[in-house]
Amino acid sequence: MRTKIRRYVRVLLFLLLGLLLLYLITRGQNVELIIQELRQANYLWVFLAMICAIVSHFLRAVRWNRLIRTMGYKTKPFQTFYAVMTGYLANLAIPRMGEITRCVTLSKASKTPFNALAGTVVAERVFDFFTMMAIVVFTIVFQFNFLRSFIRQTFVDPVIQKSADNWSLLAIVTAIAILLFAGLIVFVRHKRRNSKNALFFLKIQRHLKGFINGIKTIKRMKGKGWFVFHTILIWGLYYMTVYLCFYAIPATSHLSPVAGLTLLAVGSLGILAPVPGGIGTYHFLTIITLRELYHIAGEPATSYAYITHATQIVVNIVAGTISWIILSLQQKTKQHVQQTPTSDTKNPANGSTG
DSSP states (O other), X not given: OHHHHHHHHHHHHHHHHHHHHHHHHHTTSOHHXXXXXXXHSOHHHHHHHHHHHHHHHHHHHHHHHHHHHHTTOOOOHHHHHHHHHHHHHHHHHSTTHHHHHHHHHHHHHHOOOHHHHHHHHHHHHHHHHHHHHHHHHHHHHHTHHHHHHHHIIIIIHHHHHHHHHOHHHHHHHHHHHHHHHHHHHHHHHHHHHSGGGHHHHHHHHHHHHHHHHHHHHHHHOSOHHHHHHHHHHHHHHXXXXXXXXXXXXXXXXXXXXXXXXXXXXXXXXXXXXXXGGGTTHHXXXXXXIIIIITOOOHXXXXXXXXXXXXXXXXXXXXXXXXXXXXXXXXXXXXXXXXXXXOTTOOOGGGTOOO
16 A cells, blocks of 8 residues: 555656646746647648557557567457557556556456566567667767767856866865765665665566566567567657657748657657656657757747647547457456356256256
8 A cells, every 4th residue: 555655656746847847848938829839730740640659559569469479378469459558548647557557458358477478568668778779879870960069069068168167166066976976885785784675676686687588588589570670660650750740830840850860869768757648858858959959949849849749648548548448348248258158058947857
């Protein structure tokens, strides 16, 4: 009970943090202009982006099936798709709850052991993590000169200029940082010696073990080429959901395909934050990138962030709710069939003498 309460409190705190970021990033902007941008947006492009999102989720289900087959079990593509979407729906309430939800849902629908499904989800997340990191690295390398000048002008030069006038302050800050780092090391060592906190480190070890087992699952999987191909398609469709929305707003319609890759990398990092639905963190990173990197005005940048985020949220809510309803109806039908006696069952009422 206490664990659940702590989890809900943590989710609420992160949600409040996300809303605070959302407030800070939109503070001082012309709200009427943002609303006008949203009203005048070309939602045909948004609709196409939604289709790309749904197809990417279905391909994710197909790819998940390949991992499940590696464990020796078979599941139907649409059953897996429904489970994936109910997982996304659960993530909107409690971050990272979706992984557990979709495993429980598919386990009930296909009679596949939960532990086996959980292992495949870990493997899938490991592969997606490396894919996302590859996209981030590729984005940085591909735009290295552009990003280097941006970082230097925006962050490095101002810090150096201020530090030149405040060397004593810089020395104090550096000393405090070193002391905090040293204190953290001492704190961790002390906690490890305390048996009451052993569970915390056991959880870390369990996560590392799951991470390693996930990599091993991918290694022994058959059809690795198809798995990689599906992954490329999935992230390609993620990219299209970002890029197509450029054309929904006139202020962003001129942005290049490379800018779409940058927004995909930045947005993925925002969604990773432990905030329900990436609220606030996604908007913050997207708006900052559009404003500072591509010189888009604050209002259209905010409108774009709202549109792209709403595209994902609406798809997850609608498709997730429909999937949950379908799976619930299928489960009730199965229970009804199992409880209904067969027609050839003998009973005294039908005149059988035995």
